[in-house]
Amino acid sequence: MHEKCGVVGVSLTDREAARPLYYSLYALQHRGQESAGIVTHDGFQQHEHVEMGLVGDAFDPDDLDTLNGANGIGHVRYPTAGGVNTCCAQPFSVSFKSGSLGLAHNGNLVNAEEVREELAELGHAFTSNGDTEVIAHDLARNLLEEDLVRAVKSTMSRIHGSYSLTIMHDETVLGVRDPQGNRPLCIGELEDGYVIASESAAIDTLDGELIRDVKPGELVVLHPNGSGYDTYQLVDESRTAHCFFEHVYFARPDSVIDEELVYEVRRDLGRTLWEESGVETDVVMPVPDSGRSFASGYAEAAAEDGADTEFAEGLMKNRYVGRTFIMPTQDERERAVRLKLNPIKSTIEGRTVTLIDDSIVRGTTSTQLIELLRDAGAEEIHVRIGSPEIIAPCYLGIDMASRDELIAADKTTEEIRDEIGADSLSYLSIEGVTNALGKDHDDLCLGCVTGEYPYDVEGEQTDRDVSRPIIDNASSADD
Numbered sequence: 001m002h003e004k005c006g007v008v009g010v011s012l013t014d015r016e017a018a019r020p021l022y023y024s025l026y027a028l029q030h031r032g033q034e035s036a037g038i039v040t041h042d043g044f045q046q047h048e049h050v051e052m053g054l055v056g057d058a059f060d061p062d063d064l065d066t067l068n069g070a071n072g073i074g075h076v077r078y079p080t081a082g083g084v085n086t087c088c089a090q091p092f093s094v095s096f097k098s099g100s101l102g103l104a105h106n107g108n109l110v111n112a113e114e115v116r117e118e119l120a121e122l123g124h125a126f127t128s129n130g131d132t133e134v135i136a137h138d139l140a141r142n143l144l145e146e147d148l149v150r151a152v153k154s155t156m157s158r159i160h161g162s163y164s165l166t167i168m169h170d171e172t173v174l175g176v177r178d179p180q181g182n183r184p185l186c187i188g189e190l191e192d193g194y195v196i197a198s199e200s201a202a203i204d205t206l207d208g209e210l211i212r213d214v215k216p217g218e219l220v221v222l223h224p225n226g227s228g229y230d231t232y233q234l235v236d237e238s239r240t241a242h243c244f245f246e247h248v249y250f251a252r253p254d255s256v257i258d259e260e261l262v263y264e265v266r267r268d269l270g271r272t273l274w275e276e277s278g279v280e281t282d283v284v285m286p287v288p289d290s291g292r293s294f295a296s297g298y299a300e301a302a303a304e305d306g307a308d309t310e311f312a313e314g315l316m317k318n319r320y321v322g323r324t325f326i327m328p329t330q331d332e333r334e335r336a337v338r339l340k341l342n343p344i345k346s347t348i349e350g351r352t353v354t355l356i357d358d359s360i361v362r363g364t365t366s367t368q369l370i371e372l373l374r375d376a377g378a379e380e381i382h383v384r385i386g387s388p389e390i391i392a393p394c395y396l397g398i399d400m401a402s403r404d405e406l407i408a409a410d411k412t413t414e415e416i417r418d419e420i421g422a423d424s425l426s427y428l429s430i431e432g433v434t435n436a437l438g439k440d441h442d443d444l445c446l447g448c449v450t451g452e453y454p455y456d457v458e459g460e461q462t463d464r465d466v467s468r469p470i471i472d473n474a475s476s477a478d479d
């Protein structure tokens, strides 16, 4: 599974925006490693630099020196909608009759094709197959007839799906979160300006203070001189659809999302896992790094219940090995886990072990880890997972396996246990997740673990009364 993208935007008083944007993108690198880009505006013209690769490779000091202006937006991307090539790297920029637009998108629209077709019929020419360009063209069209706030509202009335956006219209930076708030977006204050970012860790990196989350359906407009911001609640939905996997897997543990520190949420999920399916073993160990916060909460709750179990690292990670899928053959992919993780035998040999991770997608890694622990002499291996079984794909911007590849799509927990070779296996329940997050089931997206989505996804079930906008009739929103 891969997070899709990270977005950021800043407006400063009398400092160039390029370097703060660059540092923010470093803080958001975990949200996308395929490409990185920055667009700035100096009051006269827009400047952009978008490049494939990690942030550190995509920019050199000369590139940053050409990005003039105290206002700008930035983006890191992992491909979701659209191809793996430079034309889909972001921010996406376009010049039109009433100015310039830059757009950075985190999420995925589920009606992009319908909007694209209609715009194409009106004469819009597209250079990519990504949904971000669809938003940019729709907004550019609306800006020909409406002021900025109304134009954004009109576009929001036509697009359906998951989106947290930072937008640059000439030198004005905007932040928009979709009406159900699927992806995170927050606003922070700097010594000399304001910042909008996917995660608060980016604000911390700039020595700023988190002000609050951008509300679902809200537009935030930063003053171009960094002196303040205005907000507009453009759409009010009765229910939200926050992606629960942001808390479980994607976001940095040191980020605050929807007013919760992600690290503490993961520890609470680990504590709940112990309450639901705790088993007393000699040692509790995380899969590094993904299972660490869960395992620490699990072990703490176990100790409080008087369990005689040690919390220890049993697997050491080699931080210099790249992503598994760049290995060309299946055999090499299978070996990759041995390159990435090495067991600490003294923690494992002759002992019973609880291995904790955040999720199981295909089951391949779990199988390999269990083999690794058995080879290192573990007597029993009990696997505990800090999320429910993933039974369905994500259409909202997470790069996840298809149903065919998801091990839990057509297998019972007992069949999965057997396949991965564990002595026991338990997942966290859906109620355990909602309780630990302190949210109603109806305010979360749980599509990949229930098969029912909070958006109108073609061919899938929905868990609420929601439907796509009718594109032909919706040329602009009411005031």
Ligand code: SF4
Residues within 6 Å of the ligand: 182, 242, 243, 244, 245, 246, 393, 394, 395, 396, 397, 398, 445, 446, 447, 448, 449
């Ligand atoms: S389907 Fe799953 S991963 Fe996708 S947004 Fe919903 S909860 Fe998140």
